[in-house]
Amino acid sequence: MVSQLPLAHWHHQGLQLWHLAHTPGSRGEPLARTVLGPALGMAPAALPISRSERGRPQLDxxxxxxxxxxxxxxxxxxxxxxxxxxxxxDLERIQPRPKMAEVIARFFHPAEIDWLLGLDEAGRQHWFFRVWCAKEALLKAHGHGISFGLHRFALLARGSDLVLAHSDVELGPAASWQLHEWAIADDFRAALAWQVAGACDNGGHEHPYPPR
Structure with missing residues (x-):
């Protein structure tokens, strides 16, 4: 894989993020190696990347x-x-979802269902993709992916922000999670979720902020 200059490179609370142009249909790992290698002082091909039983990438x-x-x-x-x-x-394209309300009612946490289905169509469209993208990012961090269950934790609005309002015990305390989300392009949402290693050993936690 030939290295390319990132479209953007950010530092956020000790983490690094790169935005690169990607060829649809191709794997992400070879291109990811081209920025991770230099950042970690190794040749991209030499990076010790393996996969967990659930397919989560990890550095050995x-x-x-x-x-x-x-x-x-x-x-x-x-x-x-x-x-x-x-x-x-996680990165999600914003596009019409004719069965959005059905997806929310079937898969989301009860608090999210009450909130999102109570919004008008424009509001539901706006928040649905933000919530979905953030849920995907958090579950990728946890390592189980979407099979863990989208209903087992709740992301709710606090003003213009999303907060983890309820956390399943297996995810650890809600306060142990950090979330950053943004629009990477007009029709794409991006989310980054992270937790200090080992924090999920504690019990679940209710966030003190109510939805708005």
Whole structure:
């Protein structure tokens, strides 16, 4: 894989993120290696990347203290890197979802259902993709992916922000999770979720902020 200059490179609370142009239909890992390698002082091909039983990428020794993830959609690839954290990144294209209300009612947490189905169509469209993208990022960080169950934790609005309002015990305390989300392009949402390594050993937690 030939290295390319990232479209953007950010530093956020000790984490690094890269936005790269991506060829639809191609794998994300080879391109992710081209930015992770230099950042970690290794040749891209030499990076010790393996997969968990559930397919989550992980960095092995001597880079076991680092975590990395990537997500691609359309012509975009996001790559994230952090140390002493578990992180997940997701990228979603905003497009019409004719059965959006059915998806919410079937798969989301009861508090999210009450909130999202109470919005008008424009509001529901806006928040649905933000919630979905953030849920994917958090579950990638956790390592189980979407099979864990979207209904087992709730992301709710606090003003213009999303907060983790309820966390399943297996995810650890809600306060242990950090979330950053943004629009990477007019029709794409991006989300980065991370947790200090080992924090999920504690019980679930209710966030004090109500939805708005």
């Amino acid at each position: 020794a001597p880079l076991g203290g680092f975590d990395a993830g990537w997500s691609h959609s359309g012509g975009h690839l996001l790559v994230a890197l952090g140390q002493r954290v578990r992180l997940g990144v």
